[in-house]
Amino acid sequence: MNEDELADIAKWVHDARKPLNRISMQAEMVKMALNGEIPIEKATLALDKIIHSTKDCSQTLTHMMEAIGGSSAE
Amino acid sequence: MLTVLLVDDDPEFSEVACTIIEFLGHEVLTACNLAEAREWLTKETFDHVLLDFMLPDGSGAHLFEELNELPKQPRITLITGHPSVKSIIKGLCGPNIDYLVKPIQREDIEAVLSTKKKPSPTPEPKIKKHFGHLIGESASMAELYKLISRVSRTKANVMLLGESGAGKEVVAAAIHAASQSDGPYIATNCGAFSKELIGSELFGHEKGAFTGAVGKKEGVFEQAEGGTLFLDEITEMPIDMQPNLLRVLENKVVIRLGGTKTIPVNCRVVSATNRKMEEIAESKVLREDIYFRLAVFPITIPPLRERREDIALLATYFVDEFNKDNGTHFKWEESQLDTLTAYDWPGNVRELRHFVHRAGIMSDPESSEIELPKTIESPFAKKQSTTSSLAAGRTIEDVEKELIYATLEKVNGNKTLAAEMLGISTKTLYNRLHAYGDLSKDDS
Numbered sequence: 001m002n003e004d005e006l007a008d009i010a011k012w013v014h015d016a017r018k019p020l021n022r023i024s025m026q027a028e029m030v031k032m033a034l035n036g037e038i039p040i041e042k043a044t045l046a047l048d049k050i051i052h053s054t055k056d057c058s059q060t061l062t063h064m065m066e067a068i069g070g071s072s073a074e
Numbered sequence: 075m076l077t078v079l080l081v082d083d084d085p086e087f088s089e090v091a092c093t094i095i096e097f098l099g100h101e102v103l104t105a106c107n108l109a110e111a112r113e114w115l116t117k118e119t120f121d122h123v124l125l126d127f128m129l130p131d132g133s134g135a136h137l138f139e140e141l142n143e144l145p146k147q148p149r150i151t152l153i154t155g156h157p158s159v160k161s162i163i164k165g166l167c168g169p170n171i172d173y174l175v176k177p178i179q180r181e182d183i184e185a186v187l188s189t190k191k192k193p194s195p196t197p198e199p200k201i202k203k204h205f206g207h208l209i210g211e212s213a214s215m216a217e218l219y220k221l222i223s224r225v226s227r228t229k230a231n232v233m234l235l236g237e238s239g240a241g242k243e244v245v246a247a248a249i250h251a252a253s254q255s256d257g258p259y260i261a262t263n264c265g266a267f268s269k270e271l272i273g274s275e276l277f278g279h280e281k282g283a284f285t286g287a288v289g290k291k292e293g294v295f296e297q298a299e300g301g302t303l304f305l306d307e308i309t310e311m312p313i314d315m316q317p318n319l320l321r322v323l324e325n326k327v328v329i330r331l332g333g334t335k336t337i338p339v340n341c342r343v344v345s346a347t348n349r350k351m352e353e354i355a356e357s358k359v360l361r362e363d364i365y366f367r368l369a370v371f372p373i374t375i376p377p378l379r380e381r382r383e384d385i386a387l388l389a390t391y392f393v394d395e396f397n398k399d400n401g402t403h404f405k406w407e408e409s410q411l412d413t414l415t416a417y418d419w420p421g422n423v424r425e426l427r428h429f430v431h432r433a434g435i436m437s438d439p440e441s442s443e444i445e446l447p448k449t450i451e452s453p454f455a456k457k458q459s460t461t462s463s464l465a466a467g468r469t470i471e472d473v474e475k476e477l478i479y480a481t482l483e484k485v486n487g488n489k490t491l492a493a494e495m496l497g498i499s500t501k502t503l504y505n506r507l508h509a510y511g512d513l514s515k516d517d518s
Contacts (some may be wrong), residue, residue, distance in 0.1 A: 014155070014156065017155050017156075017176070018084065018155065020177060021084075021087060021155055021176040021177045021178070022084070022086045022087060022090075023177075024176070024177030024178065024179065025086070025087055025090035025091065025177070025178065026086075026090060028090065028094060028179060028180045029090055029093060031180070032093070032094070032097065032180070037097055038093065038097065042093075046090075049086065
C-alpha cells in the first residue's frame with residue numbers, strides 16, 4: 001500500500017469514526033433518560049440519532065470499499 | 075458551578091456534551107471554530123475550555139497562547155477523535171492542560187470538570203530506599219550497598235552479622251531484591267522453634283511423620299525454591315539439628331521428616347546472628363563446617379551509632395510513615411533531630427522506629443509538632459549517656475558505672491567476659507550490678 005492509499009484510508013477511517021463518536025454520546029443520553037436525569041422523550045430522539053449514525057457509518061464504509069477495491073462492502 | 079466553553083465543529087457532539095455538562099450543574103457556551111471561540115473569550119470569563127484539537131479554521135492548540143494571556147487562565151481539555159494524535163496531544167499537556175479521546179463518555183466529562191482537586195501525584199519520596207528496602211546515605215551504608223550489589227550477582231550464601239535491631243532482616247530482603255531471582259523470599263527464625271519443630275519447619279514433613287502431622291508440609295527450603303531463604307538467629311539453632319542443615323547445604327537436597335524421597339532445593343541462604351564472629355567461634359553455638367557453608371560472604375551491618383548521619387534521615391522516614399498511617403502531619407524540628415542524632419540508640423534502628431512511633435502517639439494529632447520526652451529512655455538505653463563520659467565534675471563511681479555498662483554492651487551482656495575486660499572478678503561485677511539495682515536475685 002502506498003502513501004496516497006494510506007492517506008485515503010485514514011480519511012475514510014476519520015469519516016467512519018465521526019458517526020461512531022456520535023453514537024457513543026447519544027448512548028449516554030439514553031442512559032441519562034433511563035435514569036430519569038433528563039426527559040424520557042430525549043431517549044427516543046437519541047435512539048433515532050443512533051440509528052441514523054449507524055447508517056452514516058455503514059455508508060462511509062461502503063464508500064471506502066468502493067474506493068479502494070471497487071467491490072461492495074456488503 | 076463552572077463556566078465552560080465547548081469548542082467543537084460537530085454540532086451533534088456539542089449538543090449532547092452540553093446536555094451532560096448542564097446536567098452536571100455547569101454553565102456551557104459553545105463555539106464551532108477558533109474564530110467563534112476567540113469572540114467568546116473577549117466577552118466572557120471561563121473556568122474550563124473543552125477544545126477540539128482539529129477545527130475547520132485551525133488546531134485548538136492555536137488558542138493556547140491567547141488562553142495563557144487571559145487574566146484568569148481557564149483549565150484546558152483538548153478533545154480529539156483521532157487516537158493517532160494522542161501522543162502529540164500528550165506532549166502538549168501540562169499541569170493546566172489535559173486531554174480526552176473520542177468516543178467520550180459522561181464519566182470522562184465529569185472527571186475533567188470535577189472541581190475536586192485531583193490528588194496531587196504522590197511526591198517522589200525524598201528518602202531513597204536502596205534496593206527498595208534500605209535507608210541511609212552514610213559511608214558505612216554505601217559500603218554495605220556495594221557488598222549487597224556484589225553478592226547479589228552470585229549465588230553465594232550470606233551471613234549477616236550485626237547488633238539486635240540493626241536491620242538484618244531488611245538487609246536480607248534487600249539482597250533478595252537485588253538478586254532479581256524468580257523465586258520467593260522466605261524468612262524464618264531458627265530461635266523461634268522448639269527442637270522438635272525446627273526440623274519440620276526447615277525440611278518439611280510427610281503425613282504421619284510425628285504425632286500431629288496430619289498432612290504433609292513443605293519446609294522453608296522447598297518454599298524458597300529459586301529464591302532466598304532467610305534464617306534469622308541461626309546461632310540459636312539447636313546444635314544437634316545442625317548436621318541436618320549441613321547436609322542440605324552440602325547436597326542441596328532435603329528429605330522431609332518421615333520421608334525417604336530426596337527433594338532437590340535451590341535457594342540462596344541468608345542467615346543472621348547478633349553474635350560477633352569471634353563469639354560464634356568461641357562459644358561453639360554454630361558448628362564450624364556450617365559456619366563456612368553459611369558465611370561464604372559475611373556482611374557486618376553497622377550499628378546506628380556508627381552511622382549517625384543517617385539518624386535524621388531514618389527519623390524523618392519513620393515520622394512520614396506515621397503521618398501516612400495516622401493522617402497526622404508531624405514534622406521534626408532541627409533541634410529535635412540533633413537530639414536524636416546525639417543519642418547512641420543501643421537498640422539501633424528498631425529502637426529509633428519505636429521511639430518515633432511512641433513520640434507520635436504521645437503528641438497532639440492536630441499539631442505538626444512532635445513532643446519528645448525529656449530524656450530518651452528505653453530498656454536498652456536506660457544506662458546510656460549521651461554526654462561525653464569523661465567530663466570534670468563527675469564522680470569516680472559514676473564513671474565506673476558507665477564503664478561497666480559500656481563493657482557489658484561491648485560483650486553483649488556476657489558478664490564473665492566483661493569482668494575479665496574490666497580487670498575485676500565476676501563476683502565484684504555482680505556486686506556492682508546489684509548495687510545499681512540492675513540484677514534480680516535470680517541473676518546472681
